[in-house]
Amino acid sequence: MSALAHVPTASGQPVSPPPAARRGRHRLLPYLLLLPGAAWLFLFFAVPLVQLAAASLYDPTGSLSTGYALTWAFGNYPTALQAYWPQFGRSFLYAGIALVLALLMGYPLAYAIAQKAGRWKNLLLVCVIAPMFTSFLVRTLAWKTILSDNGWLVGLLRDVHLLGPDGRLLATPIAVVLGLTYNFLPFLVLPLYASLERLDYRLLEAASDLYASPLKTFRRVTLPLSMPGLIAGTLLFFIPATGDYINAELLGTPKEYMIGNVIDSAFLVRLDYPQGAALSFLLMSAILVVVFVYLRRAGTEEVL
């Protein structure tokens, strides 16, 4: 991840200054290496982002046929938020619950694969990644079958009276949260696995030699050492889950719609471009704030 950052300082040993020509090339090299990526980012991220920012400030009374004038209409933001704050809150709530569920399942899974799986390690990893070879949409549609009112799962839950005779899973918040948890789980497990795999088992032995209980060993040794993976995984899970709208659309009802559904309809159905753009920016800034607070609290310099 950080190979570039170390290029100029090389070994850290005091060395005689390189000849000027070489130094010049050295200075440019990292930037030259950055060029293709930066150009890509500029064209396909920065430019559209600026356009979106401008669109969010268009005159809201404009229309497709007459066009939109840029009137710096900052009022678009409060208006959009006022109309759609429930969907906003719901996005963060569902993504948050899904994240907790995913952590409860994903951490032990990643730990088991990294430390305990032995020769089954690669097979298990393939099992985690394999579903990603099918389309996101197909996987979500498969969940519709699993959670179907007449499916075995709902039948079982009704038999053990966890669900009433008319109870259902499909078209409830539970289905949406389960869908989110499932669909983004690999994004959490893979980085976690990568950092847990490097965990030196001797450190755990040392901790227990020093009379640390298993719980304390986990808290003081395993968890801190897996922190980079945990943070990366959490972010990779939470950010797309918050903006997701497929799960709410296919597994939920209008009462479960998330902010992604609203943005989709603002751009494609209602053709209210200023509002759609304003909502996109609100979502982006809300996620940035959450991420910054999280990184501050988690206290890591690794990611930023």
Added chain:
Amino acid sequence: MRSAFRPLTRRGLLTGTLGSAALLAAGGTLAGCGTPGAQQTEAGCVSEDLSGTEKTLAFSNWPQYMDVDDDDESKRPTLDGFVSKTGIQVNYTEDVNDNNEFFGKVQNQLAACQSTGRDVMVLTDWMAARMIRLGWIQKLDKAKLPNVEANLLPSLRNRSFDAESQLAIPWQSGLAGLAYNGRVAKEIRTVDELLTRADLKGKVTALSEMRDTMGLLMMSNGHNPADFTASQFDDALNKLKRAVDSGQIRRFTGNDYAPDLAKGDIAACIGWSGDVVQLGFDDDQIKFVVPDSGVMLWSDNMLVPNRATHKANAEEVINYYYDPAVAAQLAAYVNYICPVQGAQAEMEKIDPELAANPLIFPDEAMLTTSRVFMALDEQQEREYEGKFQQVIGA
């Protein structure tokens, strides 16, 4: 000794990137001041018709909307018939999956009076109405469409967005009405039953297509969706909202209600006749109901966009599909409502059972209760669509 150059750190890079992005944002916004209007005129965006020299035609349609040979999927009998009859090579693409998405695909070109590379495209009534309103659609030469003139179903003439039938010619039509699965629900007759019957609670879906759902609801209130007022719309919307709030309606769907209805996850719904006919072939318990209050009639229309370079060829293909024999052959495959008079008689020769199916060839009684949703201007479209989306939750 301090290094002569600053190492490139992650933080430095990030600050630099953010900084330049901010600068760029400021510069970009000042430079680009809004978007120009998309309004064009049909007369102002005509391209020279090359049909005389180029015997080709680019045709964009929905998937599974054209007959294919039972033995060879790559053969399309009616279209191949057209090619051998006229010598016009058809470049047929199934790239319309959703009206809104397709609009997004062609919007930039058409708004700027540029060619989309298509000569015919098939879009639903309301999208056709919007494009006609925006001046994006070419007027057809009626002299070149004698079959349309003779055979277009009377209920599909005089539509508010194309009174002269020379901008949007129906490809196939369909009904939006009620459907139910007889295995999980008793027969359903009216829209009110769908929205209030206790045994259906949470097992009902409606269409996210505003015009179909709201049209049926307005008719159930005794109003006419082909000509209604804002307060009549609001009445129907309140009715819908009550059904959403009470949990009666489970979801709003596109075509995806069909598998749910077949499985019995939903017991009854507002749905499209074409889907229900298809489901009915596999399961005779899935039934389509024309409510007594009336049924919505919609069409997917063939449109010739601005800057199309093979307009005469396009007119030729449109006219060809209004030959009753060709129309019957197509209808036997796609099972939607055939907009061509006389095709029913032709269908007798192909498959008498299909010819007797009122969901492919509706009888007079059914057609008199059917309505086409009124054409909306831009202001109305945004207002109604906005209110409707608010109720359906997005």
